[in-house]
Amino acid sequence: MDLFLQQVINGIMVGSVYSLVALGLTIIYGILGVPNFAHGSLYMLGAYISFLLVTYGGLNFWLALLAAMAILLLIGMLIERVVFRPLLNAPHLNSFIAAIGLIYIIDNLALIIWGPDFKRFPPIYDQLYRVFGVTITLHRIIIVVTAITLIVLLQLFIRKTTIGMTILATAQDRVGARLSGINVTRVDMMTLGLGTSLAAAAGALIGPILLVYPSMGGAVTLKAFVIIILGGMGSIPGAIIGGFILGLIESIGGGYLTTDYHEILAFGVLVTVLAIKPTGLFGKAH
Secondary structure (H helix, E strand, O other): OHHHHHHHHHHHHHHHHHHHHHHHHHHHHHHHOOOOOOHHHHHHHHHHHHHHHHHOOOOOHHHHHHHHHHHHHHHHHHHHHHHHHHHOOOOHHHHHHHHHHHHHHHHHHHHHHHOOOOEOOOOOOOOEEEEOOEEEEHHHHHHHHHHHHHHHHHHHHHHHOHHHHHHHHHHHOHHHHHHOOOOHHHHHHHHHHHHHHHHHHHHHHHOOOOOEOOOOHHHHHHHHHHHHHHHOOOOHHHHHHHHHHHHHHHHHHHHHOOHHHHHHHHHHHHHHHHHHOOOOOOOOOO
8 A cells, every 4th residue: 555655646746747748738739739849858958957057056946947947938939939930831740840850959959068977966855754654755745736836827827817818819719819919929939938938847846856868858748748639639627637647657557567668558548548539538529
């Protein structure tokens, strides 16, 4: 029983990170209509930036987290302006290829700048607690609480602010939003920046637990796409719940089987769900 509870706690922690990454990817897809395959590379940049600010910049973890989110917000807006906006009216395949190209550019730049060595954060909030036979560190609690807080804040931002409402309106009807006077080009830029900042937050949160290295975003991108397809393409609740489902499945499966089966478990669940409900858990048939 202790093993099961331990894996559930670990799954919730991992799932909260997955949900943040998938949520950012979902809102980008909902507005631009293009899956950003470079999302994991931007997650990697968030981890690196927070690592550098904590290790060499002397910032505390929270300031480094906010700085990483702010920097990746600007990088995301720049990517929209330079890469995706010129391809807005081009065939979708062009945007797909551009996003894949971004992976190689970002990952190789990281490799050139920081080298192939694995980076490790100094100990951060590593106090241990033992409750009902389950051991958990303070930082794992912080990851879950911070991720849930960011998810709630994003929902409030979208539902309660003018900018958020313009994003929601554009996602629902791009042509109608343009006709009603919304600057959809600006919405595209803000959305890509916002989604990228969520990826940065996920990277900064998980960085002190995992090692930081240039190719760390590859598996995360793959799992994020599994999550948004599992939850339903473009569904925000689906991205959130799908992230926690995948995290729990991986953690419990890894605890009782082996971590070598992570990808098999993830895709097995995806295929099973799509066989029962082709639109995903929260997707709607068109």
